[in-house]
Amino acid sequence: MPDDTPLLSLEGITKDFYGTTVLRDVTFALKRGEILGLVGENGAGKTTLMRILFGMPVIAETGGFGGTVRIDGQPVSFRNPFDALDAGIGMVHQEFSLIPGFTTTENIMLNREPSRRNVAVDLFGPRMATLDRPAMTTRATKAIERLGVELDPDMLVSEMPVGHKQFTEIAREIDRENVKLLVLDEPTAVLAESEAEILLDSLRRLAAQGISIIFISHRLHEITAVADRVVVLRDGQLVKDTSAKGVEVREIAAWMVGREVDANARVRSDRKYGGPALEVERLWVDMPGETVRDVSFSVREGEIFGIGGLAGQGKLGIPNGIMGLFAAGGTVRLHGKHVELDAPRAALDAGMAFVSEDRRGVGLLLDESLDWNIAFTAMQVKGSYLKRWLGGLFSLRDEKAMRALAEQYIEQLEIKCTGHRQKAKELSGGNQQKICLAKAFALEPNLLFVSEPTRGIDVGAKKLVLDKLRHYNRDEGTTIVMVSSELEELRAICDRVAIVDEGRIAGILPPDAPLADFGLLMAGERAAEASA
Amino acid sequence: MNKLKTAVADFGWPRIIIFFFVVALFVAAPLVGVRVDGALSDVLSRFGQNGILVLALVPMVQAGAGLNFGLPVGIIAGLLGGTLSMQFGLSGWAGFLGAVGISLPFAVLFGWAYGLLLNKVKGEEMTIAMYVGFSMVTFFAILWLLLPYSSPNMVWGYSGTGLRTTITLDGYWTKILNDFLAIRIGRFFVFPTGLLAFFAAATGTMWLFLRSKTGTAMTAVGSNPDFARAGGVSSDRMRLVSVVVSTVFGAVGILVYQQSYGFIQLYQAPLYMAFPAVAAILLGGASVNKASMVNVLVGTFLFQAILTMTPNVINSVLQTDMSEVIRIVISNGMIIYALTRKTKVSK
């Protein structure tokens, strides 16, 4: 019997970022040749855990972590990912890191090419060695064979189907002679069903060869299909560590989302809605990383409609597509009137407004003052805050009106700043978010999209933002579509919650539906079709 | 103290050094027998002479299209205006204003085509702009030879066709702005009222333009194109407008330059004219994506002060003419400094 020392053991891993605890006392171990399914919602701590394992510099820069990582029973501390690679840990990323103009072989062997010495090596150093192409091909072919898939070693990556890229990436990791542990972060996200099957087969084959695997996937049926053991993280804590044998998808879903305290969710019987405000049919949106494939839903006048789902599934693509920020197709009607897609101006003119999830990238003019940020869109779309001269021949910014507007919202939304001339980049995240809201409110929209309104802001600001949204909905009659990764938040404020999975709406639930139902929808189980 | 540090870092050491260099030049001038009032008079007239060309860079920088190394496109429009106005026999104010008037449609047309091209090559604007400018200048060199200009003051005497390399504006509109209401103080100092008033008017126009709805949208495009797009503004259109405005100011700028200089220079002369303008605006504190009227005024003044003072002062001190080297190193050093700075737009 071989020794029982686990290949990898994590003991009491704790990590906090600027006072926020993202991992608390996480302990588990992984045996040789074992496949461990790691499951958790966004922000549950999976990514941070993997960063710690790989010694990513960002961990040390933010104060290191607590606890111990052991490989073969020996405590290790990696200073950078290359140390981890040397220790035999391979990582396959969500994003492809392949060189497009290189062949399969060249990519598998990237920066590990076998080479031949020559005179120039002695003169100018090892980088002058010539590549040993036949040896490269042999080794690459061997790695591909270990995976048990068909890959042309001479095909250019740029001409490959997506699945092949994913396999190339895995082959690169297992080419290392000492590879013992492979981490795959959502490797099936980009694959078709059949390709995913092949990938799972490859993983089983690798495990049989003695390689341990940490498999991260939101497709829970894949976890139950391939994993020997399931570890569930929730809010930075390990909530379940169990053998995968006999575990149901539904159980995992419940562990993943289940929270004990659940006071906020309730159906509000006193709510009254008008006719359909927004009707979306067969919408597709080409937003990188948040592709929407085929989405139809309708929002009633006066409603707060929630859209949830895991990151990368396409929930963010919906508002971005409707507002014309990414290429989109399908039909969108606002109050029965057709809204042109791919045209931000048309969406704004129709009376919609959008608070983007990408605050710094899309939401703000970081280098400009607050009054600019708040008034800009209203000025461009509605011609407000302009002063006309010479009988309307030309018009100039009305800085006084802009200032008044800015000051009104600074007071109303309790924005902490030194004044309306302060630059947007100097504000904290929460206050920046309030500026984005003010910008949208200044448009006086009849339909407001808010995307991740509380991401990265502190508790106090969170409450204020949600209260303001509720206030605008209740008192101003603004219909709101809220997209959020925070299920709790959606359940607390929305009248209905749609869950998006793989670019489609998996189901629409009332906010007080059982948590496990939400979890199942997120896990790609489309069972609870439109139970609302 | 910390605030001072960030302010210095923001402004950049090269600018501070150059600023003190200019101050030192003025201080040293009387010590080596250079008349400060005469020098100042020179600086002022060159300030007005070059200012509008520098001003022309502002809209494209603001719209995020980078430093307009293709300024010669506008300059060519100005040259067309100037030469055609002469050809039509216009002189005096009619000549100058006629030149401006004729150059405008050309500037709009050229700028529009040039802008369409730049919109297709986002991210590589500066290198391409440079070569567009170069090819435009050389292409027009052919036209200067071929176009049927006939005014004897302009064409080569011996062949009777083809424009001369340098055409004097004497008898047309030499120094028409410089001399307008000029105030002479003492023997050496002249205040070029008309020239500076014209420059001020141009600056004011640009200032107003940037405060208009379009100007605001343009600034937002340069500051964050995604924000502008989300606000319903077409960044392509705004960039196009900025290129056209820049080209128009380039055309007017060269006409003002020439009336002060007294000659129209054709053929290869406009080839490198963008570079001193770019150096000047950067010297004034602009970056590759932010520029203001203050940058233009301060930069043009400092740059022209260096150009005027170094030959006089340095030559008297070192007994050798190093001004050319100093000019090359300072102006190109300034551009490299700006190009290698981390782009300030925080994202």
Added chain:
Amino acid sequence: MKTPFKLPSAARVRRFAADNVVVLIFLSVTAIAVPSSNLSASYIIQDLLTRYGRNAFLVFSLLLPIMAGMGINFGMVLGAMAGEIGLIFAVDQGIAGVQGLLYAVLVGAPIAVLLGWIAGQVLNRARGREMVTGYILGFFMDGVYQFVVLYLMGAIIPITSKAITLSRGYGIRNTLGLDSVRQSLDKLLKLELGPFDLPMATYLVIALLALFIVWFRRTKLGQDMRAIGQDQTVSHSAGIPVERTRILAIVISTLLAMVGQIIFLQNMGNMATYNAHRQTGFFAAAAILVGGASVAKATIPNVLVGVGLLHLMYIVVPPAGARLFGSAQIGEYFRDAMSYAVIALALALHAWRKRANAESARAGLRGAASGAVQPAKTEGGAE
């Protein structure tokens, strides 16, 4: 690498035309100008043969930076300046013939390495705008060169020969006669082939350089440059030292430009001390682009075709202009305008195609599998 599939012939022709539009335009202009120039075929061929020897080496120096994704190295003029300084010393020391050229290379080499290293550092700070920065860097260094050659040489840097010094006692004269090394390489192995003189030694040097480049592409360093040229982030995460490799690409390019300029000047036989390098980058860039290279991809055939085409035009257009328009001047402006326009067009086409490709790549994703670029960065960091 192999072609994955065959396009139908009409589409193939169109694609070929689109890929080579620059070459085609150039070819057709030249084709019109050749007969109009009234030059004899043997004159044109002899002139071309000479110009190959004179210019090809310089154009080769652009290959590596393009491979490393840094675009056209307009900063190669720094190398040209180093070569000129080398020649000044060779002439001053009175070392004649090929030895003089070798001496110039030896003096120029450390200067070129230093300048290349500086240029590499600067360009690493100007990612995404390497070309324009390299161009301005050339201007900047021109000032420094003037300072050194016009003020320091003979004053601080010892120059023994009075013949090359300005009458004021320091600084080098505006024109430097290179009689001592004039065409020494060209004449070393001269082959007379019918009516033509072939400078075989020069060709041999160029051929060796081409071989070097072929070999270099197969080295680890060459492979790393190719990788970086395509994706810096991926290369970095694979452990390739990106910044260092980029600097090396520029250093090698500068070194080659230094040698190239010496070969160029030995053929010319004299040197405009303060102007000789000003157009070097322009000619080399125009040649390689005319040869069908783009900012991201350049091959040895691109260099050879480009040098031939560009110089063919430079030979035939002025006399053609004289005959057609009665003015050689027009021809001269025309060839300059063409060369500038070709650079602008090639750069614009590349930038435009890059965008079009990115867009069509996205279009391929629509409705199909997603790129799955997750906003994972914010997950652990901010929440």
